[in-house]
Amino acid sequence: MTRKYANIRQANRRLRLLFACSELLCHSAQNQLAFQQTLALVVSEEKLVWLELSAPEFGVLSAGNKAGQTRWHSLLLRQPSRPPVGKLRWQGARSQLPLIKSVCAMLANALQRWRNQQQTDALLIQQERAAIAGELHDSLAQELTFQRIQLVRLRHLIDPDYTAALNIVAGIEQSLTGAGRQLRELLNNFRLTAPPASLALALEQVIAPLHQHSSARITLACQFSGQLGAQQQTHVVQIVREALVNAVRHASATEISVNARPLPEGGIVIAVKDNGVGIASLEEPDGHHGLNIMNERAACLNGTLLIERRAAGGTCVSLNFTAMTEVI
Known part of the structure; x- marks a missing residue:
């Protein structure tokens, strides 16, 4: 009977742990710290030696104190019918596998949400920058082109012997050329892909x-x-x-x-x-x-x-x- 109660208490504790992990990853998974806190929480509650998450988004995150002689276990992070999004390794008892599998599922879902949010953010940024580039082209770029045309007309109206005026026009043309080059670079920057x-x-x-x-x-x-x-x-x-x-x-x-x-x-x-x-x-x-x-x-x-x-x-x-x- 004592063992039965102990098992029930352990099951309740692990349910509370999974709920806490879910809260962290569902409501705070917009930053790396939420994943780090989840690892630390699992290590603390389950008395794991070491827990390590590797994913392209973060590189490697870990919690605990690695022990050289303790056996390693590992699981891939994946959602059903999807390729793996990362890997979880840990040092601890094999009996903790069911809990770790549940944690893996939560981490996989959180990482996928992270990726989806990144793609959405990148698309929004790209659209906003493209809109700004279009506005710059329709305003400044066209105005610079018009001013260069006006300068060409002005040069033709100036007496060839009036070198002072021609030098001023040449200086303005040089400035407009530089401004046009900088504007083209700016437009290229704004039109960068995601x-x-x-x-x-x-x-x-x-x-x-x-x-x-x-x-x-x-x-x-x-x-x-x-x-x-x-x-x-x-x-x-x-x-x-x-x-x-x-x-x-x-x-x-x-x-x-x-x-x-x-x-x-x-x-x-x-x-x-x-x-x-x-x-x-x-x-x-x-x-x-x-x-x-x-x-x-x-x-x-x-x-x-x-x-x-x-x-x-x-x-x-x-x-x-x-x-x-x-x-x-």
Whole structure:
């Protein structure tokens, strides 16, 4: 009879545990912390030695204290008729398998909801950016084209011997050409497709066009295997792109490196280093807003942006932020 009561108490305790896990994953699974808390809760309640979740979205999350001699068990996270979305490994008693299977099902459902939300967010961002690009094209781009036509007409009306006026027109034409180039780059940025599934792929897509338009050698080393939220990844990509364009266009760099590595507690640091002339000042020149926008994007990430001259020559742009703290 005592054993029967003990089994009933254990069943009730596990039901409460599963309910608590369900609450975490159903109502708070918009961030990585909910998954981490779920692992910690299961380890604490079930006295597991170690519990480890691996998924493309997060890399690896774990709870407990790994023991070298304790046997490992593992289960794939999957929904019915769907491919696996991750893997759960643990060190503990085999008798805990039924509970772990239930936890696996909850984690699989939560991860699938996460992916669905990411896709929805990415699509909304893409649609919004496409709308902004269309508005810019219909307003600024057409106005710039009209002004260039007017300048051509004005040049034909000026006496060829009036060199001072012709020089002024040439300066205006040069400014309009630069403004048109910057607007085209802006339109291309706004027309980017939905963020790729991984940060590494997103950074590769940023670097690829620069290889075609620059002789600089650009290398990428991305040690972060997880996936950022759609909004978060957009900010990161734009900061890195601005740093690369500055290195190529203004610093005349021939060697540029992009390095992304994870930090403890879910942090990421991304550094863009070049061997160019080095940044002269952090003061934004008149008519330029790149550095200010980079700082604003870093603030949106709740991160820090550090721009400094390198001792070996050139500039280092370093972005430090916490990955996937929230799906915005």
